[in-house]
Amino acid sequence: MEYADLVENSNDLIQVVGFDGQLLYVNQMWVDTLGYPRDEAYRMNFFNILHPDCHCRCGERVERLRTGESVPRFEVEFITRTGQKIVAEGSISLYREQGEARGIQGFFRDITLRKKTENALREREEQLRTIFESSVAGIAMLAPDGRFLQANPAFCNFLGYSENELKQMKITDVTHPDDIEDTLRRRQIARANRSQSIVCEKRYLRKDGSVFWAQLSSTWFFDPQGQPLYTVPVIQDITARKLAEERIRELAYYDGLTRLPNRQLLHDRLELALAQARRHDRQMALLFLDLDRFKGVNDTLGHAIGDRLLQIAAERLTACLRDNDTVARLGGDEFVILLADFKSSDNLPHVAGKILKALAQPFDLGVREVYISTSIGIALYPDDAEDAGELLRHADMAMYAAKEEGGNGFRFYSSEMNARAVARMDLESNLRRALDEKEFFIEYQPQIDLVSNRMAGLEALVRWRHPQLGVIPPAQFIPLAEETNLILPLGEWVMEQVFLQCCRWHANGLANRQVRVAINVSGRQFDQADFVEMVKRLLQQTGAKAHWFEFEITENVLMKDVQRTIATLRQIRELGIHVAIDDFGTGYSSLSCLKHLPLNRLKIDKSFIADIQTNADDRAIVSATIAMAKRLDLEVTAEGVETEGQYGFVYQRDCDEVQGFYFCRPLPADKVLDACRKHLDES
Known part of the structure; x- marks a missing residue:
């Protein structure tokens, strides 16, 4: 009786099936799970309640049991009275009555929920596997x-x-x-x-x-x-x-031509180096470099060759330095070197010397070998400045000082240098204002013919009358005007004023005296592509005649690009204007080139005249220059003649004209006609 209760109340589905498939017994859990009442179940065949999806090898299992073999646990799928599928897992064995096998008894546990969970997990795993793989x-x-x-x-x-x-x-x-x-x-x-x-x-x-x-x-x-x-x-x-980010960073922080750090990255590294120097109480140095004569390479060989030279220069600078040093390109031919960690400032001349030597080596640019040099300015923290802007500015000033000494060298910054730079900036500011305020005026220095003793010509000399500083000598403001390009508007103004003044003189009696007027032409003016057109325009506007004038151009300007110089000079000569080579002997003329230039006159620089009575070399140079000019059919003017001895020397060498205080100081325009008449009367 106890056994019957256990079977009846078991949580397993228990059934007894005859060998023909007829259900002989089902317990309460079987009835509750599958939904078939007992009376209905006992009229049913076991195979009729199997779900169509179930592939149960029941016959095979029964035969194995009847032969005495055991059958492992297996799964079976039932169909409930309402048509649902139930998955059960269990085992079967022979059912015996009085020792004789009458059928099969089965003990199954409903695992439908578990199977659903397993299937869901399997599907999820498959999804994850698909995601993982794809x-x-x-x-x-x-x-x-x-x-x-x-x-x-x-x-x-x-x-x-x-x-x-x-x-x-x-x-x-x-x-x-x-x-x-x-x-x-x-x-x-x-x-x-x-x-x-x-x-x-x-x-x-x-x-x-x-x-x-x-x-x-x-x-x-x-x-x-x-x-x-x-x-x-x-x-x-x-x-x-x-x-892409790296490329953007390169464009933002690196120079496109040399791949060196640019101004922005240099500023960042300089600020960092200064912060570290302050924290550790140590020095640092900034070297400002500018390549000497680089513009000449660009102008004569072209920008592509110039760019290649800059790339090679960058490689050489990098090779001169340590890995923790920074070399940057600011633009053009300007480079800056940051030395953030060095033992002693006494080592800096060695570093600068190493750089000078590296850049003095020939540059093989394919078309030819080129030699250049560099000027280096050095500023120290904290001695010369305590912030990045001042340090960079002072190194720049020191570099200009090195360049003014002829280049191919280095200079350390000094406070005196700063004072000169401040004065220079003030002068530049005043120079720009002077153009607008018409503070410039022109004086004229006579040139005397040594044969007739008459005034043969005049040299127009620009002067600057500063409202506070008085008259400023040309030697102080002309080089600055050249550097800042203010020489272009100033030079055009001078030419226009001289043209107009000559028209006034000729209207008042100078026309019959054949006195030419010399005008200094700066290198910047002469290099302008529209220089000749500008001269034509001023002649037309003022009504001046071209044959009244002579252009004085320095030796170095004429020799910079000989073929272009010859072409420009021919155009000037075709207008009727004479051409003189000014300051002859101070430049680097090639005599083989000189003979091809369409010139009218050589002007011997006053530096050779000054010591002519005491310096044998100067006497030899002046004598040779006059003789050479005669051979080239050129007239000769000696500048800076201030003594009787100087006058006598050039007179004896058949010099054509002299110019200097021995005869006359520069004159204002309203005194020129009187001086011209005086020399005419005295002759």
């Missing part, structure tokens, strides 16, 4: 020590390894050497803090050795005791973005 993001699983446990195709493709190859490796084996330390540090922090997620950018090394930039999101999984189980890194390719 994801465009690289996904892997790593052991706590960094060994690869799994890797999806995308991860493998990113790095160029197969999954089997990766399983033999650790994450550090595929990490860029420069990022290994950060990778290990992040993993240690994650383990110590039980961080579940890490997001960063890092570099990997592909199998072929190339660099792969990735956005990394790594998730850590821990057991209940907090021990790491594994990590799942997910990587996305950001190589193209990083290359």
